[in-house]
Amino acid sequence: MQNVYELENISKIYGKTAALYDITLNIGDGPIGVIGYSGAGKTTLMKILAGLEAPSTGTIRFKDKDVTEKNVQSLRRVVTMLFQEPISFNRSVLENVAYGLRIRGVDGDEAIERASEALASLRLEGFENRKATKLSVGEQQRVSLARALVLDPEVLLLDEPTSNLDPANATVILEAIQEFAKKGLVIVSTHNFLDIRRLARWVVYLEKGRVVETGMTSELMDNPKDERVRRFVNGLF
Amino acid sequence: MWQEDLWNGLSEAIRLIVTGDPELVEITLRTLQVSFYAILLASIIGIPIGVAIGVKEFRGKRLIKTIFATLIGIPTVSLGLILFLLLARNGPLGYFELLYTVQGISIGEALLVIPIVVSFTASAIESRDIRLKDLARTLGASELDTSMVVLREASEAIVLAIVASFNRAFAELGIAMMVGGNIRGLTRVLTTSIALQTVMAEIPLSIALSIILMAVVFTLNILSGNIGVIINVLKRDM
Numbered sequence: 001m002q003n004v005y006e007l008e009n010i011s012k013i014y015g016k017t018a019a020l021y022d023i024t025l026n027i028g029d030g031p032i033g034v035i036g037y038s039g040a041g042k043t044t045l046m047k048i049l050a051g052l053e054a055p056s057t058g059t060i061r062f063k064d065k066d067v068t069e070k071n072v073q074s075l076r077r078v079v080t081m082l083f084q085e086p087i088s089f090n091r092s093v094l095e096n097v098a099y100g101l102r103i104r105g106v107d108g109d110e111a112i113e114r115a116s117e118a119l120a121s122l123r124l125e126g127f128e129n130r131k132a133t134k135l136s137v138g139e140q141q142r143v144s145l146a147r148a149l150v151l152d153p154e155v156l157l158l159d160e161p162t163s164n165l166d167p168a169n170a171t172v173i174l175e176a177i178q179e180f181a182k183k184g185l186v187i188v189s190t191h192n193f194l195d196i197r198r199l200a201r202w203v204v205y206l207e208k209g210r211v212v213e214t215g216m217t218s219e220l221m222d223n224p225k226d227e228r229v230r231r232f233v234n235g236l237f
Numbered sequence: 238m239w240q241e242d243l244w245n246g247l248s249e250a251i252r253l254i255v256t257g258d259p260e261l262v263e264i265t266l267r268t269l270q271v272s273f274y275a276i277l278l279a280s281i282i283g284i285p286i287g288v289a290i291g292v293k294e295f296r297g298k299r300l301i302k303t304i305f306a307t308l309i310g311i312p313t314v315s316l317g318l319i320l321f322l323l324l325a326r327n328g329p330l331g332y333f334e335l336l337y338t339v340q341g342i343s344i345g346e347a348l349l350v351i352p353i354v355v356s357f358t359a360s361a362i363e364s365r366d367i368r369l370k371d372l373a374r375t376l377g378a379s380e381l382d383t384s385m386v387v388l389r390e391a392s393e394a395i396v397l398a399i400v401a402s403f404n405r406a407f408a409e410l411g412i413a414m415m416v417g418g419n420i421r422g423l424t425r426v427l428t429t430s431i432a433l434q435t436v437m438a439e440i441p442l443s444i445a446l447s448i449i450l451m452a453v454v455f456t457l458n459i460l461s462g463n464i465g466v467i468i469n470v471l472k473r474d475m
Contacts, residue, residue: 073377100377
């Protein structure tokens, strides 16, 4: 199977701190879970995969195309990311969801129709004219996912997508992600073991900016090879 | 008695305003025109610079912000003097023949308020949630699209910056006096006229001009205080 992402010796340094250190990773088949303690570098890795951050060193290829510094704009057109804390434009829910379509030149009626369908898939009918920034966190996260899914991306990156949500909102989000995973690549970072088992087929364990272990979810979660991973999955420091 | 002077001045001022004294109307319209063109020019130049400073991270950003913030406080008389020397017939920009013209005053006032527009715009954009830029980018926005999104999100604060700049230009004296020369029927504006009429003991006209000056400034301030409501109404109608 063709690799979607190929990361070679990726490091990311902020000032004197290395958030990621010498990551070499091929990502092809999904869904992928990225797990690790807080501060392990999960969000930084997700931002690099989304083309929002450039690595300090190393190269990153997306479908054989170098996107380390060049072609970032084309990467962002096919990869979308959901943030841990939802954020919305100070506009209506419908305008929020239609934004990505509009900048892609989709005409007004079609954009509205597709945005409405995406909202319905996240059970947000009737929310179209409400101001997105005034919604609850759970509702905003559902709007965020609708805004990402309406673009029909090749890759959906999710940074702790359900960490601030109540069970009802989390269920709607997880169902929509599972539906998307049938046709696109899902990469989800989380330290919620239930989410990982439910969403991810493969898992990457990060610690202090390094990849410690990778493997199939069931193997890595139930029989980790590395002692550090064993401690993590057993809930120990 | 000063109370009598003031009372006479006030009643004469009201008469001049109510009857639409031609000279009063002419000076007021010229002042509005000069300030309008100054703000238009300052916005065309200042908003893109402010957006660029607010959106981008680059070496020397703090220094540039400090320079613009410092220039906000430049004394209008000093700027007026510099412009006078530059625009004078034998000065380096004398070729353009802008001295003692309304265009010259507008350009001078634009230079005066550009630092306000730049600084307030940059601050307005930086005060928005930094993740808005990431949000737009992850939805496939180009750098221009991203700037436009952030600009729209910061629109209320930017309108306030423009109103503040208009007030500054509308009520300034130094540039209008030194670059415009306070020529009757040509470059006389509210502030230069007030200064002249007061010196000439034409207190009623001075008071009438001051009432108009304050009325315009206060009206703008009241409007700008409700700018959020106004923008929301405009957005709803769009």
